[in-house]
Amino acid sequence: MSQQIIIAEQARIAALLTDDRVDELIVAQGQYQIGDIFRNS
Numbered sequence: 001m002s003q004q005i006i007i008a009e010q011a012r013i014a015a016l017l018t019d020d021r022v023d024e025l026i027v028a029q030g031q032y033q034i035g036d037i038f039r040n041s
């Protein structure tokens with residue numbers, strides 16, 4: 001199982017992909033978006 005985080009900073013969008021499938025899509029709203037990023041090794 002491969003995972004990737006793709007970030008489009010100018011569009012303020014991030015996506016979490018697992019095996020080339022989008023599992024989560026984050027769209028920043030307002031001035032700031034605060035969240036957590038976890039890395040499994």
